[in-house]
Amino acid sequence: YDYDGPLMKTTVPGPRSQELTKQLGDIQNVGAVNFFCNYEDSRGNYLVDVDGNRMLDIYTQISSIPIGYNHPALLKLMTNPNNLSTFVNRPALGILPPENFPDKITESLLSIAPSGMTRVQTMACGSCSNENAFKSIFIWYRNKERGHNTPSEEELTSCMTNQAPGCPDLSILSFMGGFHGRTLGCLATTHSKVIHKLDMPSFDWPVAPFPRLKYPLEEFSQENAQEEARCLEEVEDLIVKWRQKGKPVAGIIIEPIQAEGGDNHASPDFFRNLRNISRKHGCAFHVDEIQTGGGCTGKFWAHEHWGMDDPAEIVSFSKKLLTGGYYQKEELQADKPYRIFNTWMGDPSKNLFLVEVLNVIRRENLLEEVTRSGKALLNGLYELQAQYPGLLSRARGLGTFCAIDVRDAATRDRLLLQARDKGMLLGGCGDQSIRFRPALVFKEYHVHIFLNIFNNVLAQN
Amino acid sequence: YDYDGPLMKTTVPGPRSQELTKQLGDIQNVGAVNFFCNYEDSRGNYLVDVDGNRMLDIYTQISSIPIGYNHPALLKLMTNPNNLSTFVNRPALGILPPENFPDKITESLLSIAPSGMTRVQTMACGSCSNENAFKSIFIWYRNKERGHNTPSEEELTSCMTNQAPGCPDLSILSFMGGFHGRTLGCLATTHSKVIHKLDMPSFDWPVAPFPRLKYPLEEFSQENAQEEARCLEEVEDLIVKWRQKGKPVAGIIIEPIQAEGGDNHASPDFFRNLRNISRKHGCAFHVDEIQTGGGCTGKFWAHEHWGMDDPAEIVSFSKKLLTGGYYQKEELQADKPYRIFNTWMGDPSKNLFLVEVLNVIRRENLLEEVTRSGKALLNGLYELQAQYPGLLSRARGLGTFCAIDVRDAATRDRLLLQARDKGMLLGGCGDQSIRFRPALVFKEYHVHIFLNIFNNVLAQN
Numbered sequence A, B: 001y002d003y004d005g006p007l008m009k010t011t012v013p014g015p016r017s018q019e020l021t022k023q024l025g026d027i028q029n030v031g032a033v034n035f036f037c038n039y040e041d042s043r044g045n046y047l048v049d050v051d052g053n054r055m056l057d058i059y060t061q062i063s064s065i066p067i068g069y070n071h072p073a074l075l076k077l078m079t080n081p082n083n084l085s086t087f088v089n090r091p092a093l094g095i096l097p098p099e100n101f102p103d104k105i106t107e108s109l110l111s112i113a114p115s116g117m118t119r120v121q122t123m124a125c126g127s128c129s130n131e132n133a134f135k136s137i138f139i140w141y142r143n144k145e146r147g148h149n150t151p152s153e154e155e156l157t158s159c160m161t162n163q164a165p166g167c168p169d170l171s172i173l174s175f176m177g178g179f180h181g182r183t184l185g186c187l188a189t190t191h192s193k194v195i196h197k198l199d200m201p202s203f204d205w206p207v208a209p210f211p212r213l214k215y216p217l218e219e220f221s222q223e224n225a226q227e228e229a230r231c232l233e234e235v236e237d238l239i240v241k242w243r244q245k246g247k248p249v250a251g252i253i254i255e256p257i258q259a260e261g262g263d264n265h266a267s268p269d270f271f272r273n274l275r276n277i278s279r280k281h282g283c284a285f286h287v288d289e290i291q292t293g294g295g296c297t298g299k300f301w302a303h304e305h306w307g308m309d310d311p312a313e314i315v316s317f318s319k320k321l322l323t324g325g326y327y328q329k330e331e332l333q334a335d336k337p338y339r340i341f342n343t344w345m346g347d348p349s350k351n352l353f354l355v356e357v358l359n360v361i362r363r364e365n366l367l368e369e370v371t372r373s374g375k376a377l378l379n380g381l382y383e384l385q386a387q388y389p390g391l392l393s394r395a396r397g398l399g400t401f402c403a404i405d406v407r408d409a410a411t412r413d414r415l416l417l418q419a420r421d422k423g424m425l426l427g428g429c430g431d432q433s434i435r436f437r438p439a440l441v442f443k444e445y446h447v448h449i450f451l452n453i454f455n456n457v458l459a460q461n
């Protein structure tokens, strides 16, 4: 059901997209709009725009389309009359769940639960997933501190006006370059771009350095190990310092690969050591798999590459999983109802789609495909950076979750636009990186279509 | 398409609900689960559970079902093949909107825009609506303070580690008893129940008293005016005090009727005066219509009852509007792209439903129906409280957005369960109130069904 290649009719954005952007500009800030899409005509790996341009999509709606556009399995689900009421009647899941909810969750989210985790809480997006995961961590941490879960009278009254001890000065440790969302709680752990943070009140929470490694990792293992050790030491220092400040670190949040921040990798060893530090200091370890989860690294969760039985206390997800949410260890489960709660608590119509997505991933062995395409992509990037050493460097990746650095931001931005006009939709990340975020149905031959066209673009620069 | 009355087969939760609750309990905290539902068989004002009980639903999924269950207009929309791709391909709206997005927004959200507001930003739930509204307010306020929108070098660097001046100590003033969501930013303005706030780090933001009025309002206008004046004075004091503390109030957030906090009303005069205070002190006025919006007060927005041309800088919505979001005045629009941004920025499939909901509201004159049913409901409540003065008091309401107080919390909770076993699904709010949150298709004869049964329940107590 895929098209056989890109097909360009205009430069992008074409005249119709420009017209619509102008129209929308009367209603919203449209500074971020790339172009308008024809989602009906989009298929598989190809996104079609309103001017009839058909582009190979290697960005997939900021990494959120799992199995391509208009996948027949998802369209079929829509035509099943038994599913209609799930779309039409959105329940308040926390109080009045539909009959099939436990089964659907078991069939979908629990079937891919990270090692050691038996409990999952659905949410509606990445931000509420992380915000509520933080809240679970704070509840757990305070109950540990108290030794019981009966708050004092002073806690009960002070919390109503945002004051300690009811609203304690707890913190979440995060990493420079990390991205965990943009609501104010999440934003206090996000440190990827100024534009996200400027002018926003925040919490005084510790920010550790994330290792800045040399690629390919195998070639620089000793230097990289030193850099990682430096960062780990800093993490411990910060935990101690913030405890002394009276703002103890209740949890550590980290991405298995820093995505928005520029596709920064670290070794499995780094994460195993960090996990141990979190244990040693009694902080919850929260792995944010919102962008890395769902199969794009060749395993369903990126943290599986660390090879651990007990990888974390909490793993959050969204994007390619279509629903947001987080897994947690039994002990992190909030002690009382209504502490982790909101009106919708997710959306069962997204769970319906997720069941089908997982079926397709299994039926079509998509994790193996991703591993295969990812190898071809990374090798292709290695060749291109050898061929254009003044332009490209630091090719890196796991599965198809790849990136490469460009000489500078301006050149990167120009390359992205030139590639787009030739039918390749790519995204940037960090200061000067290009990130690859294809769907799981991106095959080896798509890699070759990309490499050919990208080579042409580079040759012009 | 409605049923003709409740029909009860078991007490609630029945055996099947209990079984499913047990099953779900292995995966999640189920302390808040009331019972499991059969959404296929639910229709109009009636919610059917998995044990075949059919209840008149006066709570509607925490006030989030606008025109009843399985409304034919919404089901029809699902069978239109042109709509399928909107459900199957969720776009990153901020960068790659679908072709019909400007038209759909104009046809739906803009057609009901509050007075003076031409711009609307969709979001996915009430919390991200308020969080992003706060962010718009902070950007606007800081640019006013600066006199331009070019941040200093120090701001650019300090914001990356959550420190001032880049992350300034700005505050949002909120009201005791208010509810604006549960992500950490929203939660700092929420003050309705301990269980929401306890153990959560928060911001030192000012909390003003909300008027505690006597009902019926007409009978106590003088005392109530005094109480409102007291609260307004306190608001001004807090604004001055927080400015002196170095945490200036950038915005004031308020619900037109405090919903979760116990259905607390204030007079149009109170809100007009508060609006003036916000203008005088240069704070943005943010009206949270997440629960009050959508027609349940007899006008589309509750703030329309204030009769103002320029009611606010920002009005946020969610729940019955199916999509989240907020309207804003032109000057509140963020100055640069990507400052107000996330992966999905709403969900076009919810906009599709909203267009139909608005059509139904207009076609069936539902705002008039609400006014009519609301009058019958409030009069009925007045009669009941006259009849049971030891049990009931403080009946109040606007449209069908009504509430009544019960002697104490334990009696309130018992009444709710007894009513449920007789086929009336109601919700509590505040410490001892019962709230009425029917759909807009709740007609006068539904009011009478309710009053009859509720009378029977009261007679037993």
Ligand code: FES
Pocket: A124, A125, A126, A127, A128, A129, A183, B124, B125, B126, B127, B128, B129, B183
């Ligand atoms: S915060 Fe996640 S959907 Fe609103």
